[in-house]
Amino acid sequence: MADHSEHHIVPRRVYYLVFITLIVMTWVTAIVSTIDLGRLNVFVALSIAIFKASLVILFFMHVKYGTKLTKMIVLAGLYWLILLLFIAMADLWTRGWMGVPGR
Amino acid sequence: MASHTVPHEPAPQEAVTLKHHFANEEQQKDASTIGMWVFLVTEIMFFGGLFLAYFAYRQEYPAAFASASNKTNLWLGAANTTVLICSSLTMALAVNAASLGKRKLLVLFLILTLMLGGAFLGVKAYEYHDKWVHHEVPGAHFDCEGCDDAGHAPLFFSLYFGMTGLHATHMLVGFVILVILIAQSAKGKYTAKWYTPIEMFGLYWHFVDIVWIFLFPLLYLIDRSKMGLK
Numbered sequence: 157m158a159d160h161s162e163h164h165i166v167p168r169r170v171y172y173l174v175f176i177t178l179i180v181m182t183w184v185t186a187i188v189s190t191i192d193l194g195r196l197n198v199f200v201a202l203s204i205a206i207f208k209a210s211l212v213i214l215f216f217m218h219v220k221y222g223t224k225l226t227k228m229i230v231l232a233g234l235y236w237l238i239l240l241l242f243i244a245m246a247d248l249w250t251r252g253w254m255g256v257p258g259r
Numbered sequence: 260m261a262s263h264t265v266p267h268e269p270a271p272q273e274a275v276t277l278k279h280h281f282a283n284e285e286q287q288k289d290a291s292t293i294g295m296w297v298f299l300v301t302e303i304m305f306f307g308g309l310f311l312a313y314f315a316y317r318q319e320y321p322a323a324f325a326s327a328s329n330k331t332n333l334w335l336g337a338a339n340t341t342v343l344i345c346s347s348l349t350m351a352l353a354v355n356a357a358s359l360g361k362r363k364l365l366v367l368f369l370i371l372t373l374m375l376g377g378a379f380l381g382v383k384a385y386e387y388h389d390k391w392v393h394h395e396v397p398g399a400h401f402d403c404e405g406c407d408d409a410g411h412a413p414l415f416f417s418l419y420f421g422m423t424g425l426h427a428t429h430m431l432v433g434f435v436i437l438v439i440l441i442a443q444s445a446k447g448k449y450t451a452k453w454y455t456p457i458e459m460f461g462l463y464w465h466f467v468d469i470v471w472i473f474l475f476p477l478l479y480l481i482d483r484s485k486m487g488l489k
Contacts, residue, residue: 165355165358165359166355168352168355171348171351171352171355172348175344175345175347175348178344178347179341179344182337182340182341182344182475183337183341185475185476185480186333186334186336186337186479186480189333189476189479189480189481189483189484190333190483190484191484192484192485193484197480197481197482197483197484198481201476201477201480201481202476202481204476205472205473205475205476208472209469209472209473212347212465212468212469212472213465213469215351216347216348216350216351216461216465216468217461217462217465217466218458222292223289223292223293225289225293226289226292226293226296229293229296229297229300230296230300232300233296233299233300233303233304234303236300236303236304237303237304237307240304240307240308240311241307241310241311241314244311244314244315245311245314245315245318248315248318248319249318
């Protein structure tokens with residue numbers, strides 16, 4: 157863990173900036189949801205959520221200033237979550253693509 | 260330990276807070292951080308199962324999910340998200356105050372975090388009550404008025420109550436820990452040199468915030484504009 161020599165105190169200005177961004181994005185996503193963008197609605201809502209979550213993880217949870225091992229554990233967790241969601245959903249999304257004999 | 264072996268000169272925290280199996284304070288703190296993150300990863304997978312259930316059933320019954328999710332109150336949800344983000348800010352500021360050794364400020368920010376969390380659950384309780392009154396709780400009296408594919412609407416509400424309920428349970432656990440931390444902080448247990456429990460609880464609290472950051476669009480937002488489409 158030699159990659160992290162002095163423990164880091166994040167300036168409060170960073171917290172305030174992240175906070176304001178989170179609040180603004182919350183109301184942006186709420187208002188955009190009332191406008192019909194077709195399939196883009198889901199895309200916009202989830203992109204904003206991922207952006208907000210990334211800000212919380214990097215700055216409020218100090219992962220940006222954390223050790224490489226902490227970063228790896230976070231990424232490994234997200235990787236397994238993506239496996240869980242995408243492999244299961246890939247099954248549901250593609251079931252209709254081919255006719256199944258006998259059904 | 261016999262008293263004559265303990266010299267009085269070094270800072271008392273050092274002797275108390277550094278466990279003998281760690282080389283130094285930094286290694287001890289890194290170990291705590293990594294342990295906490297491993298726990299949070301198990302929490303990600305725990306909620307992940309519910310998120311998968313949501314995505315899978317939404318894929319199967321889009322009409323039921325679209326009309327049922329429009330029964331949620333968008334502006335109340337957005338206001339409550341704002342409250343929760345405020346509590347995340349006060350928690351981040353609490354950790355900051357602890358790291359600077361500002362005891363009174365630490366206690367103040369922890370109390371603010373608790374109060375904002377309480378406000379969030381208060382609004383949540385109001386929303387639950389509203390759903391109960393309107394027969395939107397799955398069960399014998401369920402009645403989704405004007406819903407498309409109403410037979411599958413209880414699936415949405417089951418997931419709504421399951422996911423927000425599990426989230427609220429996490430907040431209640433957080434309240435208990437917060438009360439303990441407030442009492443300990445007031446007594447001066449945490450110093451600029453050692454405040455690891457405050458920082459680890461901060462990670463937990465922000466994690467709970469992140470879960471809500473995803474629950475809000477999924478339960479309140481993504482089918483909102485389909486209301487007129489039918």
